[in-house]
Amino acid sequence: MANLDGKMLRVVSGLSLHAERGRITALLGANGAGKTTTLECAQGLQKRTGGRISLLGEDPDTADAGLRARVGVMLQDGGLPPSARPLPLLRHIAGMYRNPLPIDPLVQRLGIDTFSRTSIRRLSGGQKQRLALAAALIGNPEVLFLDEPSAGLDPQSRQIVFDLVGELRDAGMGIILTTHLMDDAERLADYVYIIDAGRNVTEGTVSELLRYKTAAGEGINERALYFEAAPRLDFTGVLRSAVTVSETRAGSYTVSGSLEPGDLAALAACWAERGIMPSSMRLEARSLEDVFLDISGRDLR
């Protein structure tokens, strides 16, 4: 996976990924899709049975301390000893690096200073995640692996973590994260690999994925209009053939297709002409969740 030198690498089966410096690369997939396995192979935690992985130009299976010093890892389960206290633990890990980050700014930035002497077993899920991120960052890595970074994060912790991760990317760090949350990928990732059953299904920037076209060549709309009105209304012939109106539940309508401004105007004109006043309406961008559903026919969760 993290071939930051530009070569391809393959993990799990038929999986080919590539991550770069200064970019957040997300592995998006349902639980059990192979995200963690992929990451652990790239971190040298699991020996792979085949394929090729290049991490900063080296094979993670034979990683020495020199390579490990350039790579930060935040595991899904944190990997922090429950009886330890945050600050002494961070100091201890910092000692493994010749030029670690100064601890105080890192601890303040992640809000760890408010619980720096509480034993880890008494911390909340969000506090543990922030500490695990600090532990992964203490060596000032060139490559950062984050396995489900927002698991257990309260909204406030999430904001803190996401802001920092974005800034680290801007400072040139190569960041690879896994998530099963669309929202994470949409908010954070520069490039997304959608993974299903151990292989990559599709990839692209978030905006590219949102314009995803199915194999049949059928263009999928970027937006959908939802509105509620009286049941069993017939909108046949009101809109262009590229746009369809369907009644998903009695009185609930979905307008989908390649929506254009003219389509909205035509629909509104029809409502005015026939005296229809929708009780509610909303226009929504297509989400990555829809893309995943289109591709795999399955829900992510």
Add this chain to the structure above:
Amino acid sequence: MSGLVNGLATSGAGKQSPRLPSSILRRIVLQGKYETLAMVRNGEQLILAVILPLLALFGLTVTPFLDGLGSSRIDVATPGILALCAMSTAFTGQGIATGFDRRYGVLRFLSTTPLGRTGLILGKVLAVLAVLVLQVIVVGGAAVALGWQPRADGWLPGLTLLVLGAAAFTSLGLLVAGTVRPEATLAITNLLWILLGALGGIVLPAERLPIPAQNIVHYLPSGALGQALRDAFLHGAVAWTSTFILLAWTVVASLAAIRWFKWN
């Protein structure tokens, strides 16, 4: 607030300040120190490592179990108690700590840092040795206060074999910790500590045990270490057979641990 990211940016993303590990010696010493403090601060570990051996020592000086085996009860008891200390720390203590570290993913996380798997194991070995030194000082000091008079020429072979025994028990402890669930590690290492402590020839010499047990006990790491330390401190002799038995246990258990230890 922005200091963190500024610090990163000015470091030139890897060009001006290369990301280097600290020296291997420093990493191992740091890990050893960290694990030593964790063991010393753990109440249950302290009971196992110091309190129970001290109680056993006092117990053996006021009961007649060891009468007739040496010049005084304390002289016969102390070498066995030092062997018991090695089993407490290296087998039960380190085994349980490692088992739970494995459960919580601590082993996996630390193996992604420059410390690595080798550094982690060597750090644990160092911690066992450090705690053993403390035990020899405390328990040995208590024994001297109770009248222990070890042979001067027993110290070199005695301490050497104590370290070898600790190596054998560390390998065995890591083997258990790396292959079964931590709850099972807890049960197995505590149960074996009690069984081997009472009947394994470590505190009570083989000749004080029932006849069927005597033949087996010599080949157990507990019996071999107890025998080796008694020969050293009571007679200034090196028990070569026991030494080879301990060596064999160390080699076999280490190879088995390397082969079967699961990191996650």
